Structure formats: structure tokens, C-alpha cells
Amino acid sequence: MIQLKDIHKEFDNTPILKGITTEFKRGKTNLVIGQSGSGKTVLLKILLGLFTPNQGEIYFDGIPFSSMTEDEHRILRREIGMVFQGSALFDSMSVVENVLFPMRMLTKLSEAEMIEQAETVIERVNLIDAKHKLPNEISGGMQKRVAIARAVVMRPKYLFCDEPNSGLDPKTAIVIDNLIQELTKEYNITTVINSHDMNSVMEIGETILFLKDGNKEWEGSNQNIFKTDNEAVTDFVYSSNLFKKIRKLYLED
Amino acid sequence: MLKHVGAYFLMIRLVFIKPTKRSIMYGLVLKEIQDLILGSLGIVCFLSFFVGGVVSIQTALNIDSTFIPENLVGFATRQSIILEFAPTFMAIILAGKVGSYITSSIGTMRVTEQIDALEVMGINSVNFLVFPKLMAMTLLPIVIIFSMFLGIFGGWAATIYGGFSSSASFIEGIQLEFNSFHVVYAFVKTFLFAIILATIPSYHGYYMKGGALDVGRASTVSFVWCSVVIIVVNYFITQLFFS
Secondary structure (H helix, E strand, O other), rough: EEEEEEEEEEEEEEEEEEEEEEOOOOOOEEEEEEOOOOOOHHHHHHHHHHOOOEEEEEEEOOHHHOOHHHHHHHHHHHOOOEEEOOOOOOOOOHHHHHHHHHHHHOOOOOOOHHHHHHHHHHHHHOHHHOOOOHHHHHHHOOOOOOOOHHHHOOOOOOEEEEEOOOOOOOOHHHHHHHHHHHHHHOOOOEEEEEEOHHHHHHHOOEEEEEEEEEEEEEEEEEOOOOOOOHHHHHHHHHHHHHHHHHHHHHOOO | OOHHHHHHHHHHHHOOOOOOOOOHHHHHHHHHHHHHHHHHHHHHHHHHHHHHHHHHHHHHOOOOOOOOOOOHHHHHHHHHHHHHHHHHHHHHHHHHHHHHHHHHHHHHHHHOHHHHHHHHHHOHHHHHHHHHHHHOOOOOHHHHHHHHHHHHHHHHHHHHOOOOOOOOHHHHHHHHHOOOOHHHHHHHHHHHHHHHHHHHHHHHHHOOOHHHHHHHHHHHHHHHHHHHHHHHHHHHHHHHHHH
């Protein structure tokens, strides 16, 4: 579980996050949604340790991040998996090499053990036939699956995904969403996903944090997002006619 | 400007701390030797041979006086090639070839979040990316040996086949008043240029901001700064060695 307490962050005296307090639960897909510029990416980068908050504290399973030593930070980093918006696969490495990479860099496993572990995960994301291909030889959806495999191969405690569906067709996007949710349950990971995608909100939003202008505007789940009368949330989530109709039907039911 | 100088030296510090596993680093260094050193040999050999030829032709054509001995062509070619052409001119050419490659490869990794991915994994990305390039570039003196040899050989070939002087006179010229200190000077500055060629382009790639277009821009800026720093360092090292 990850707890955030009163997180503030500013750049050049411009406040980006204004006192975010929330909790991301283990074994659940926790979504952070909001418009561009709402502070989602900054929040994710703070969770990753790439930015330091100006105020507030983050607790990883009860341990405050700021009190951790350099070695503890290093250990924590090994317990984090990250799926980047653009996949961030290493161009010169094949699928299997990309998945092997964190193990080769950070563990002392034998080559055979590493290959076995990597192939298990590659099989889990359904890419065993493409394991020797280079990233530029596979589709965007497959690249996302490789990125997910690379992120979970070290069996992380925490998985962060930055808009994992961006640039994908709706069908592939659902495959990616479901895969992330299944792996979250299977490996009992605390998963935090930044998303713009309303399908993801409806499909896998077990807990949802809605940010607006750096503030926590709303918190809930995909079940009660239909019922909320928070204007900012309904404006954002139901901005399309399709979702407006779905909500109307849901409320009528 | 000062901010960049400070950031550059901080990056150099990061190159040597939290090193990558030795077994991984070994492979990375070999790959960089292949890309940066062996990959540059062809163009260096080609340019050296022909520029050596031009130096000897120009020297020969500009000697009108009968009081100037024929072996001056060989002597001038040797001095030009060893002292300046092979180390300095080649370093500037490599700033274009190797420097642009380094900036664009690291810059592309920055744009596509591959560097962030390394950082998130807890890997010292500066060490991982820059150290192998730095190690590979320390072999630059080997490239310069080829450049020196082929430059002089090109001079000899142009002199003989152009009929400007005899082979014996040319060879006598290249042996004339040979001072091994000049070779030491050339290799010392080559070594410094190698460090410049590995680190300045890495700095421009690593700290670049923006998108694909900015990768090209960063490569150009890196080439300009590499050339400027090489020329300035060349001036000071020459002052230091010869004055």
C-alpha cells in the first residue's frame, strides 16, 4: 500500500500539487485521472522518486520515503515496476533481452534462471512467438505488453503505469487494461495508473483519484463515479455524448 | 554558460560513481569500440590518405627555389600530419561523426524515456551510457596511428606518382630531424580530445529537452562545442608543450 500525506510540489514558485492526501491499495488497480496539466505526471514522478515533494510524506507499506537511507531507496527502486507512456523499450535489444535487462542489471541469478523467469513472463503477456524480435518489428500494443513484462519480471511490489493505453486502438487498450489488472491480482501489486482513457476508468478503476489544478477533487471507484454529482468529475468523465448516454442509462436502471 | 560548465563536471562525476556490473559493462565497452573506434577507421583512413597527398602536392608545388632541398616535401608532410592533421583535424572530423552519433543516440533515449526507465530501475544511467563511450574513446590514439601512417603514405604516393620528388628524397625527408617528443605531444592531445569527444556530446544528449527535432539541434550544438573546445585545448596544449 502507498499512502500520500499532504503532498505539495511547486516549480518556479508555481504550485503544481496542492496538498494531495490519498491511499493506493495493494492488489488493486488505482487510477489517477484528470485533465492535462492537473498534476498527474508530477504525482507519478514523485512516487517514482524522480521528483522530491516540497512538503508532505509518502509511505511505502508504512515506511516514510524521506526517512529511508540511500540503500533503502535502492532496494525500493528494485521493488518498483514502471510502464512508460511510450513503452521506453531499449531499441537495440530484442523482446527477451528487454525483459532480461532488469534482472541482468540488478540480480545475481544465473543466466538459465533469468531466461526461465523472463520466458514465463513473456508467455504470460502472450508474446512468446515474438521474443526474438526487436521493438521496431512489433506493433504498439505488443510493445506495451513487452513494457509490462519488463516491469513485472522482477515481481515488483509497486507498479506504475503512465497512460498505458495512449496511442492504442480501443480493443488493444482493453487487452492492456485487463492484463494490468490480472497481473495486479496475480502478483498482489499496488498498481497506480495515470489515465485519460474513460474505458479504463470504467473497466479497471477499482479506486479512482481525480485531480484538478493540483487538488484532489474527487475520490471513489468506477462503481460510484456514475452516481457522483461532482460537477468537475462529470464534466471530465462524461465529456463525450456516448458516456453521457451511458450514464443516463445507468442512472435510469 | 557557467551553469552548463557546472552541470558538465557534475555529469563527469556521475560517470564514475555507482558503476554498472562489470560483466555488463564489458559488453557495452566492446559494443562502443565497434561503433565509435572501428566504425571510424574507414573514414579516417580515407581522409588521411588523400589529405596527406594534398599536403605533399601543395608543398612540392610551392617550392620554387633550388636552394630548398627536395626532401622538404617529406619533412613538411610528416610534420603537418603528426603535429596537427592526424590529432586535431581528425578529432574535429570525429566530432562530426562520433560526436553526432553519441548525442543523437543518447538524446533519442532521453526523448523516448529510455533514460527514465534506467533511472527508475535504480541504474546510474550516466555511468551506464557515458562510461563505455569514454572507455572506447581512449583507444582513439590507435585510430590516430592509422591516420599518421596513411597520411604520410598518401603524401609519399602523391609525390612519387605526381613526379614531384624521388622516393628516396621523400623518405629521407620523413626521417629528417625526427623528434619523438612530437609524437608524444600528438598522443597526449589525442587522449584529451578523446575525453572531449566522449563527454561533450554525451552531455548534450543526456540533458537535452524536447522532441525529435531537438535531437538534431542538440547534435549540431554538440558538434560546434566539441570543435570549439578541441581548438582551444589544442592552442593551450601547444603553448604548454612548446613554449
